[in-house]
Amino acid sequence: MAELRIGLIGTGAIGRTHIDRINNKLQGGKVVACADPASEFGLSVAQKMGLKGYADPIEMINDPDIDAIINTTADQFHEQFVLAAIAAGKYIFCEKPLAPKADACKRIVDAEMAGGKKLVQVGFMRRYDPGYKQLKEAIETRKYGEPLLLHCAHRNPSVPESYDTPMAVENSMIHEIDVLRWLLGENYATAEVRFAKDTRRTHAKLRDPQIMILTTRSGVRIDVEAFVNNGNNYEIKCEVVCEDAVLNLPEPANITVTANATKGIAIHKDWSTRFVEAYNTEFQSWINATKEGRVDGPTSWDGYLGQVTAAAASRARDTQTIVEIPFEETPEFYK
């Protein structure tokens, strides 16, 4: 296949960023068409960006001139379009979460398995971040012994007014839920969510910061701080305490500046620049694998387990207890 012809559903800001990325920075694929659950909006974006527009996303999915689908719609629309792509036998990249609830994710998993072919990749881009890859490599060799404890932080400058207490798990720390399971290579056993003193920048519907605590099947203990009204800094921390060493995720490299009686580096102010390399690698990798007829990123099973864990964490937060996460044997299909 000379060039992968991609149709994108969900023409909001993130969708348009991905169109720009694929059409102007990456190689081997082109977003040639787009659509949106809000038909008029989707068509207007198509016109502005010189793409073919479809009033009905399902029609685009089924169009034989479209090779693969990217789904960047709002979470509640994810399931229907992913199922449609599976029904059409087409590869689909779906932004995280795969679907807002675990049972919806399970329906996708079931449909994909019934179809007999892996087609779905979920947008957990951190697995493509160079720093996390260096961490994973160092852990997997066991050259520093077994990992025992992880201390993580997910800090955002600010969030919209609509961001409320549950979103810290469901929207922010869902990234850690996926990437730490991948990092450690094992599933979770329990979840817990606690609060700290609230920042003055939050409001009645958002406890901020929060701490999520996960344990793995083998007993590794993980704490993740989510602090989403942090002023001006986007900062992702991941410290892995192994038996023989403590490993820390690096900040992206930047020039050191000594000025104004301070020596330091500029850090990122938002996720889109912090993880730009991860996004680029993620999509290039998806294009390459799709052209070769493979899924080599996070699968719908990963998306499902993410939502199972998030649901347990949400229950833990609402009840202020430690909640057990049911064991799910990975199907052969996804191994």
Place this chain on the structure above:
Amino acid sequence: MAELRIGLIGTGAIGRTHIDRINNKLQGGKVVACADPASEFGLSVAQKMGLKGYADPIEMINDPDIDAIINTTADQFHEQFVLAAIAAGKYIFCEKPLAPKADACKRIVDAEMAGGKKLVQVGFMRRYDPGYKQLKEAIETRKYGEPLLLHCAHRNPSVPESYDTPMAVENSMIHEIDVLRWLLGENYATAEVRFAKDTRRTHAKLRDPQIMILTTRSGVRIDVEAFVNNGNNYEIKCEVVCEDAVLNLPEPANITVTANATKGIAIHKDWSTRFVEAYNTEFQSWINATKEGRVDGPTSWDGYLGQVTAAAASRARDTQTIVEIPFEETPEFYK
């Protein structure tokens, strides 16, 4: 007073280090005499070091030629000698913990208050560490807003075989219990202790690493990792998440070495070198204040609150629950 004449009780390794420190590095005081609960041992050290030896520590405490006392005996001997010094109206520096149990500490507090004069300083040397002082200064100005969360670690290369599960709180994290209360300027509300996956280097009687979680009256949440069989590294971390900034305790300055394909700094291998400057400042400060008739370091009230908190944490660990810490109004005497 030309030079403070100090009698030291407890002539083990730590006691002898303090004798060397005071007599050879610091100014204004001299350890002129020593004794030990094991009389013969105390007398032999006295002879070797050219000090006056006393078979009975109490006799030394009461000798009018001795101006002040340092108590570096094993924990179970602390109470009796501190009470004797109070009875004699003499200043006494007592290594932490003030006494192994909170009720013993309370008896010391009561005796000191009954005597009408502050005489006791407890050996929480971290308050004298330059890094902790920089942190406290940054927090107290509130230039970065309110502190909300703290992430701390207390990592030792190794511990003796006799070190068991309770000692992580009672012997190691007792330092954090004191220094973080001092750092934040408020008392604790709850304690919790959890375990992680054990390191291969531990044994049946020691869960290692452990996590202690404290909350303060105002809602600040603190997690402290104690990992005491850490291989080759002594590392103390303290990250203070404020509303507008994240502050981190520094490693002591050291030359950067680029060699063998690594760029880094040597870190300390044990507490005695890591905190040498803190110990020196602590004892110089104690000598100076004692000569001026003041206690300006951690008081017996601080020692008492430390043991109250440690007791709650120990109960939390044994029951695997969150334990409330009773509120203790600070007496006017100690304000």
Place this chain on the structure above:
Amino acid sequence: MAELRIGLIGTGAIGRTHIDRINNKLQGGKVVACADPASEFGLSVAQKMGLKGYADPIEMINDPDIDAIINTTADQFHEQFVLAAIAAGKYIFCEKPLAPKADACKRIVDAEMAGGKKLVQVGFMRRYDPGYKQLKEAIETRKYGEPLLLHCAHRNPSVPESYDTPMAVENSMIHEIDVLRWLLGENYATAEVRFAKDTRRTHAKLRDPQIMILTTRSGVRIDVEAFVNNGNNYEIKCEVVCEDAVLNLPEPANITVTANATKGIAIHKDWSTRFVEAYNTEFQSWINATKEGRVDGPTSWDGYLGQVTAAAASRARDTQTIVEIPFEETPEFYK
């Protein structure tokens, strides 16, 4: 053009690395053929790698099925193949140096200008390194004022026995000669080369380390240390002292490891991994620009000025004097 069909001349280790890079990691181009001044060797590599082999590189250059050329031959062969590509009107990427002597570079410049079209890119890959790009951006905005002084270092673990004193300028610091001129946006005025105490690891024909000092037309002073038998570390430093800040090129990001009483990061052991991202970006950028009919990297004029400067530095080293570098007005053609 669907995919750029590339012929590579010079099938040694570096050439083969570039074949692998282009054919397996990058997009939009393929090395489809190769040749070598040693015909048999070139043909055998072609066979092993499944490429079309040419006994005569010139024949490959002139083959209409070849769109563009990569020249990774030994330095003395550069000129003839670059001139042949210009004669054939084909884009050619030539590894640095463009040619060993300035007059050979000048013949290439003249031929290219006579042909009326920029076709040549020189392999100064540092311009594509993310750290240098961050430095250049910070300098160009003048937000930290004018650059006044630069302190640089170019440190290699080791070099082959054949590497002798002149190669420190001609082979190693030629990279700094190019990238610093690009960083500062101005030409050089003087060159000087001095020696330090020799390392025990060198031999009679190699003074190591060496210091090259350049000044620019506007008076900026640059010192560059070349130390090529450095044990085990590949390290590139660039400190730019501006009027209002000091800026430092970062090490590539890597996980921090605290182990064995050291806290640090692994650094690279050779240029090929240190600059892998720069190489990838360089070639992707060359493929993209070539397909659009442009040269947007270092030109043959840059290659020529590099050799003019290196020649002055060599003269300065041989005479141990400060040598003036003749002013060369940049032709309109290269602006």
Place this chain on the structure above:
Amino acid sequence: MAELRIGLIGTGAIGRTHIDRINNKLQGGKVVACADPASEFGLSVAQKMGLKGYADPIEMINDPDIDAIINTTADQFHEQFVLAAIAAGKYIFCEKPLAPKADACKRIVDAEMAGGKKLVQVGFMRRYDPGYKQLKEAIETRKYGEPLLLHCAHRNPSVPESYDTPMAVENSMIHEIDVLRWLLGENYATAEVRFAKDTRRTHAKLRDPQIMILTTRSGVRIDVEAFVNNGNNYEIKCEVVCEDAVLNLPEPANITVTANATKGIAIHKDWSTRFVEAYNTEFQSWINATKEGRVDGPTSWDGYLGQVTAAAASRARDTQTIVEIPFEETPEFYK
């Protein structure tokens, strides 16, 4: 001697800082008297600070109630008071430079040797900085091989209008001249001083920044940048390139602050805070040694060699040539 009774000459800002340091922070000595070449000024400071005042500094030097002298007068007064102290057989601490010219230093050396007893310590406080001490220890063991090259910087936020071109060597880099000779344990062979592009913050009488280049007898090459109108930063750098490692002087430890999209540490804004620990150690060490009848800091021979080197560097700057520094055999007296 219970407490060293010190008389201080030169009651300007630096002198008063030392009085405060000795009388309020250090142990074992007290500044009990003061005087100034400007008699009235000296007497008024004495009155304000509750010290005994002398109209004539020489009278104070000769008073049997004064045990030792500190000389913090302007440079041109150094010689006469140091000679007077030697004549009186009293220990004297003299701020750097020992005297403005090498021949004046030589007269001091000769007088001290004639007197038969070392009495003079010169105020090169960097030898007491913990970072330089760590560097010296790492160099001296030769565990990283021989030192080959040093890259240093001496950066000040700003200097008074009266600071002119020669002062960069004579007033600022005189510190490096002393501390690097001490660090390497060998004398200098040549000196050179060059200029860079001037900062906009300087004026006609001050070339800023400047580079001083020294070589040692064994061939080590040193470059020192002096940049004294640096905006807002006081920064001292010292990079020692050894055969097997590169060693860097650390910044003093400080808390890391992540705020306003920057992660960094505050650095010092002037020498008095940057080197406060060095000053304290220097004076405590001087008091201790003086009470024991020894000089264990930089001697008048060190002060003399410093001025010999500075004179060569000044000549090198004025002539823009490389100037040889005559070899001076260290007298037995000073070994």
